[in-house]
Amino acid sequence: MICLDRLMLEEMVLEAKKCSVAGEVADYIPALKKANKDTLAIAVFEGENTCSIAGEVEEKFTLQSISKVLSLAVALMDRGESTVFSKVGMEPTGDPFNSIIKLEHSPSKPLNPMINAGALAVTSLIVGDTMEEKLGRLLSFVHECTGNQNIGYDEEIAQSEYETAFLNRSLCYFMKQHGVIEIEVEELLSLYTKQCAIEVTCEDLAKIGYVIANEGKHIETGRQVIPLHIARVLKTFMVTCGMYNASGEFAIRVGVPAKSGVSGGMMAAVPYGPGIGIYGPALDETGNSIAGMALLEALSKRYDLSIF
């Protein structure tokens, strides 16, 4: 336990919030433009009845790229490592999350599951007879990790992304040509945009982070929600690729496994420690929450959370 001081957490939020002015909310998904750039919220979950919160914690936001960690968990449980990693690699990339450039390299498989191309390939592997069933698998996984059965997806944001996802469409068609994706592209995009639009609060995120942090076990139900070796794979990808092409600097400054999304959400999983959920929609040029990163850096330094 890091025994968080609530007042200290509130002060840290106020301090980190100042960075928001230098960021911008994502606008390439039209519905995300509505976010308030000044918002900053955090939840730190340390097990049963110990969740410290500060900032606008009642705000809901969509997972966006944070969902890549969850779809990877489900695909690995459904298909096993050898199938999943025959379609997607394990190496970080210095390119932006939506880059197409490395796809053309032989053997034409995306570099890792945390960039869009890799995540689309991973989502295509989730088992289910219909897209609804596949989405249902993902949602029940989220329900199980959070204990919150009310979590669903934001239809407006999903639709807004589906209608404008021309880059993701081109990634899919390229991968379909090369046999990385075997299912129908429009169906995959419809599933992927709903997966990205799953709507949570910081507290929900912190609880998911806690499961990943603590060997995949759920503290309240005692259930092994994620097999141990898969929880380790998730944390490793979060360290090496979780903040896209800012992952190296983030590892040095903050040093905890974390995953960000263009909604401004961030989920951190400190091994054998807390799960952390942050929401701050002002982004820097790499697509990471600018105030969220400052806040996590301050928290990591204050409570010595770096794993290195």
Ligand SMILES: NC(=O)CC[C@H](N)C(=O)O
């Ligand atoms: N970086 C992100 O959060 C990207 C997720 C977003 N849904 C996309 O595919 O573009």
